[in-house]
Amino acid sequence: MKISTIIRVLVLVLLATFIVMPQVFSPVFAPLTRFNAPAIYTQTSILSLTLSHLAIVAVATALATVIAVGFAILVTRPFGEEFLPLSRAVANIGQTFPPVAVLALAVPMLGFGTGPTLVALFLYGLLPIFENALTGLTGISPSVREAARGTGMTGWQRLIGVELPLAFPVILAGIRLSVVISLSTATIGSTVAARTLGEVIIAGLLSGNTAFVLQGGLIVGALAVLIYDGFVALEKLAARRMGRA
Amino acid sequence: MALIGLVGLVVLPFVLFRANRIVQGEPLRAWEALGDSGIALVAVLGIALASLVIRTRLSVRLAICGGALLGLSIFVGLAASALIPEGDNFARVSAGSGFWLMAFAFALAGADALARLGLRPLARIGVLASVLAGLAGILMSGLWDDIDVLREYQSRAGAFWRELQVHLFLAFGAVGAAIAIGVPLGIVCYRIPRVRAGILGTLNVVQTVPSIALFGLLIAPMAWIGANIPGAAALGIAGIGYAPAFVALFAYSLLPMVSNTVVGLDGVPRDANEAARGMGMTNGQRLTQILLPLAFPVILTGIRIVLVQNIGLAVIAGLIGGGGLGTFVFQGITQTAMPLVLLGAIPAVVMAFAAAIILDAGVELSQGRKSTSR
Amino acid sequence: MIEIENLSKHYDGRAVVDDVTLAVADGEIAAIVGTSGSGKTTLLRMINRLVEPTSGTVRIDGRDILDQPPYQLRRQIGYAIQGHGLFPHHDVARNIATVPRLLGWDKAKIAARVDELLTLFQLEPEAYRHRMPHELSGGQKQRVGVARALAAGPAVLLMDEPFGALDPIIRAKAQEDLLDIQRRLGTTIVLVTHDMDEAIKLGNKIAVMSDGKVRQYAAPEEIIAAPADDFVLAMLGSGDRAFRLLSLKTAGQAVGPGPADGKPITAAASLREAYAEMLWSRREALPVERDGAIVGRVTRAACEAEATRP
Structure with a gap:
């Protein structure tokens, strides 16, 4: 446990340094370049690309969370129960759509830039969150549901006071899945001119500069690992608070 | 749902007409594109939509949705043929947002009816097969030949089939390799708990590397292997081409395979395992006769996840010259040619879809006769 | 006083509870006994409208239960169930405080009530107030579950197999504690069980149910001495009757x-x-x-x- 914590801190420090001052790492990446090509991507500042990347993912995930959890709540209410099988089927089917295809199909409708990327990430992020919210909301033990009704809570009080808090760790796991997928998928957004870290990777692919590909990939990978870990820690904390430890 | 369809029917254009590939499309509603028969189509679809609002038997509903989808497909083809002047090779007709929205509405309603019917796994595969057969029938009949996507296909039919083959090879080959390596690795993780965290942790990290980066990063080592290890080049291992893509897909496939194998083995009831041990089975016998058969549904679920994921991810191979359907997608994106994007994306989606349905049914069958309703 | 008159519940035309009439006097314990599927739980759940009756009436202290919204009714009726149904995300104090909070009591009053109940159920308030449910033993969870049901001082307590998940020794103790507390508080209790021994031990009156009907509703002595029919006799276990x-x-x-x-x-x-x-x-x-x-x-x-x- 100790060692893994040290590694995490180390990764965080390296990542932060690289994002702010990429030139420091120039010697590390230099052996990977050929014909004296630059070792570090400088066309756009890595910092601004990272921030833009994170912002796109954050906005898409936040929207996806609101909509997906909202839908999951609707279909688990008595009046929406009719749509439960349909929504399950759609979620199941939707997940088979490759993210690249979602992105590619969004371009013609929304043009180039950040728009289609946002839409693709939003749509693709919906499914894991919806799926998990549904699992969380329907997985509450019958005796707890019964007790909530029996103590005289109104539907609204049951939702806010019992169902959502108990489903929270599971919903959080869904958001985590969605964020990690989105972080990676957002790089593809740069093929349609969204400002993400994919720009670095694609520049590397186009000019045959492995150093660019590597640094772009490493930043996104490290971000994903750290955010993933952060979510897992949050989930553990939440699960303990929910008495599921 | 019916509301969505209504908007699609009346407000949005049914087809887009362009004099050539580049110019802005001219949106046409159904009756503008088809004249009198267009009005008839609108009327029939309107009735179909209205019938969805009323509560009817599920099978009737399903039939209405199927019929409406078929009608839509036929008429969009007819509209294309009608709009394009004889012998004009530059004009393009594409399905408009109205078509897509209506198709979406009916497909959703049909899916709803299907979900409520709670079909058994084999019946679901049957429905899938008949839908695919219908699709193939329409394609072969030449009805859609004047639609832009197929125009693109006609001008590159050879390339299409070649890339489709590459795509399938990438997706299935990587899954095969992942099964061959991942299942034994999963067994090792199950047997030796000490290595479990290490293996799963490493694979987890691999999973977080963005796909385009991993594809790109493998170019250099693959080139090196191709150049320096005798025989590797003969197998097609090189920096460009499918090798880096194949290895990347394989790497992404390993985690779900290994972790599902471990979860499946862990999920084998303790008493079944104990009973087997008590009856004097050797470790090997226990593995092949008790553990693996009982873990099989979960392992199959892993294969389903990986296969569907690979069919989608293989599209990215197009970006690094690895071939596959992604070639068309990324060509289309750089040329802002939507039909070309669709030519690559639609088959990938259909294949992923079919793979998901078939393997889901397989998982359910392997679990025995559990309830089919979700 | 609980008065149940001609109460029925039909599901898809099938009567799960069929024309039941019975009354429970103030301060009495009525035990409803029956096999699974006899309709005993449905009957109980109609009293606090967790199940809406198809026909018939239920009055509590002369007031028709349909006179107010279900959630308000339930706040006045204690409800304890098998497997306790404690909210896993709330600590013991918060669980017990559920109904008082819903009723909008002030904080000091709630805290005092929680401590009073914990003491009544022999749980040291200092030690148990802030435990989470998963940190309690089975018997403790059950006690907290009953304490929660009694938190707002209801005149009526409904219990559905409340001791079903306990082992025999703890169950016997829990039954005695319940009798003791009931005597002290004077709560009217309707209790569902499948165990005739439990019914005889706890009930001032026993209702034996099968197929949605009450076969016999009488004091334990009368049930044992003069079973109304073969079903009641079978429930008693003819060999043990002596x-x-x-x-x-x-x-x-x-x-x-x-x-x-x-x-x-x-x-x-x-x-x-x-x-x-x-x-x-x-x-x-x-x-x-x-x-x-x-x-x-x-x-x-x-x-x-x-x-x-x-």
Whole structure:
């Protein structure tokens, strides 16, 4: 446990340094370049690309969370129960759509830039969150549901006071899945001119500069690992608070 | 749902007409594109939509949705043929947002009816097969030949089939390799708990590397292997081409395979395992006769996840010259040619879809006769 | 006072509860016994409208339960269920405080009530107030579950197999504690169980149900002495009936004049215990003591007369 914590801190420090001052790492990446090509991507500042990347993912995930959890709540209410099988089927089917295809199909409708990327990430992020919210909301033990009704809570009080808090760790796991997928998928957004870290990777692919590909990939990978870990820690904390430890 | 369809029917254009590939499309509603028969189509679809609002038997509903989808497909083809002047090779007709929205509405309603019917796994595969057969029938009949996507296909039919083959090879080959390596690795993780965290942790990290980066990063080592290890080049291992893509897909496939194998083995009831041990089975016998058969549904679920994921991810191979359907997608994106994007994306989606349905049914069958309703 | 009149519940045309009429007097415990599927739980759940009746009426203290929204009704009726149903994300104090909070009590009053109940259920407030449910033993969870049901001081408490998940020793203790608390608070209790012994031990009255109908609703003595039909007889277990009859009377009630040797038995002990003691110590009669003085004896013959079919 100790060692893994040290590694995490180390990764965080390296990542932060690289994002702010990429030139420091120039010697590390230099052996990977050929014909004296630059070792570090400088066309756009890595910092601004990272921030833009994170912002796109954050906005898409936040929207996806609101909509997906909202839908999951609707279909688990008595009046929406009719749509439960349909929504399950759609979620199941939707997940088979490759993210690249979602992105590619969004371009013609929304043009180039950040728009289609946002839409693709939003749509693709919906499914894991919806799926998990549904699992969380329907997985509450019958005796707890019964007790909530029996103590005289109104539907609204049951939702806010019992169902959502108990489903929270599971919903959080869904958001985590969605964020990690989105972080990676957002790089593809740069093929349609969204400002993400994919720009670095694609520049590397186009000019045959492995150093660019590597640094772009490493930043996104490290971000994903750290955010993933952060979510897992949050989930553990939440699960303990929910008495599921 | 019916509301969505209504908007699609009346407000949005049914087809887009362009004099050539580049110019802005001219949106046409159904009756503008088809004249009198267009009005008839609108009327029939309107009735179909209205019938969805009323509560009817599920099978009737399903039939209405199927019929409406078929009608839509036929008429969009007819509209294309009608709009394009004889012998004009530059004009393009594409399905408009109205078509897509209506198709979406009916497909959703049909899916709803299907979900409520709670079909058994084999019946679901049957429905899938008949839908695919219908699709193939329409394609072969030449009805859609004047639609832009197929125009693109006609001008590159050879390339299409070649890339489709590459795509399938990438997706299935990587899954095969992942099964061959991942299942034994999963067994090792199950047997030796000490290595479990290490293996799963490493694979987890691999999973977080963005796909385009991993594809790109493998170019250099693959080139090196191709150049320096005798025989590797003969197998097609090189920096460009499918090798880096194949290895990347394989790497992404390993985690779900290994972790599902471990979860499946862990999920084998303790008493079944104990009973087997008590009856004097050797470790090997226990593995092949008790553990693996009982873990099989979960392992199959892993294969389903990986296969569907690979069919989608293989599209990215197009970006690094690895071939596959992604070639068309990324060509289309750089040329802002939507039909070309669709030519690559639609088959990938259909294949992923079919793979998901078939393997889901397989998982359910392997679990025995559990309830089919979700 | 709970009055149930011609109450029925139909699902898809099938009667799960079929025209049930019964009344529970204030401060009484009514035990509803039946096999699974007999409709006993549905009957109970109609009293706090967790299930809406198809027809018939339920009045509590003269007021029709349909007169107010279900959630308000439920806040006035305690409800304890099998598997306790504690909210896993709230600590013990917050769980007990559920209904008082819904009713909008002020904080100090709630805190005082929580401590009072914890003490009543023999859980040290300091130690247990902030425990999470998963940190409690089965018996403790059950006690917190009942404490929660009683938190707002309801006049009526509904219990659905409340001791079902407990092992026999803890169950016996929990049953005695419940009787004790009920006597102190004077709560009217309707309790559902599949265990006839539990019903006999706890109930002032027992309703035996099968196929949605109440076969017999009477005091335990009457049920054992004069089962209304074969089903009630089967529920009693015909082989155990002799001993059940013995367990209804105390030694004090069967005491007669005359001498007897050996260790005396208290007047409060049941005849069942007295008979067992005679067999065990090979005696024909036992001296009976009340308040430290020997008041007479019980004989084997007296026990056997009590245990034969009337």
